[in-house]
Amino acid sequence: MSAVIPAAAKARHPREAGAAPAVVCLCDAVASLGGRPVLRGVDLKVRPGEVVALLGANGSGKSTTVKSVIGAVPLERGGLELFGTPFAKFRAWHRIGYVPQRTTAAGGVPATVREVVSTGRLPQHGLFPFRRKDRAAVDRALAQVGMLDRAEDGVAGLSGGQHQRVLIARALVGSPELLIMDEPMAGVDVTSQQVLADTLRQEVGRGAAVLLVLHELGPLEPLIDRTVVLRDGCVAYDGPPIPSTGQHALPGHDHVHPHEDDHLTTPGLLA
């Protein structure tokens, strides 16, 4: 059983290109990790209000792509613009919320749920003391993910799904215009999946753009505008969501089979 989002929930369309600059414009991105090429010319665009799912087999470069978007992996070649600003000049990090891929190490942090979520307000208030509106934003984000009643608990005592909700609340607390989530559904139970799906629907409803790393579209499928499939550090597909893509992107499945061929960017990569 999994969370379900009614198709009617998505009563809006991504704004047309040209009305506003893309929130993410990654062009011909090349990056290496540990001396090995990982991204080999990735193009990725996310427009205002658009929900884009980044799919692909294990090791295809999905996490590296989103890390390059937030500047955590430097590009050796290619261009990156965020909200129309070249990366080197971009300072408006409060416009972006990022949920990293889950790690077990994060559970050992000796901090309360509220403290972790509060760090998401840092770009708003900097080194100044927390104001009432900052505290209200933290409460709102915690309520949104159903964790307000756990605010004073230590994160070390949370389950994996609860921990994920806290990381999502931290990303939401600044009301970002772009939400980037790396495998938010991984290892998450049905209840937390439903919370995540509902939360995402609310964020999309208020106009946020979303870039999701996923292994399958699953319950988020009704929200997705476009899928980009990576294979070996290259874009193998960029186009409308393909219902069966999720199965093909599962771990161990090292190739994809889009069933429409009019959006292929590199047809030779597809079996």
Ligand SMILES: Nc1ncnc2c1ncn2[C@@H]1O[C@H](COP(=O)(O)OP(=O)(O)OP(=O)(O)O)[C@@H](O)[C@H]1O
């Ligand atoms: N810190 C690192 N040092 C060296 N190589 C790395 C590092 N991080 C990732 N890689 C390698 O880069 C490649 C792409 O990794 P990445 O995590 O981007 O893939 P992914 O598509 O997100 O995979 P998954 O679905 O398993 O999360 C893999 O071959 C991986 O082994």
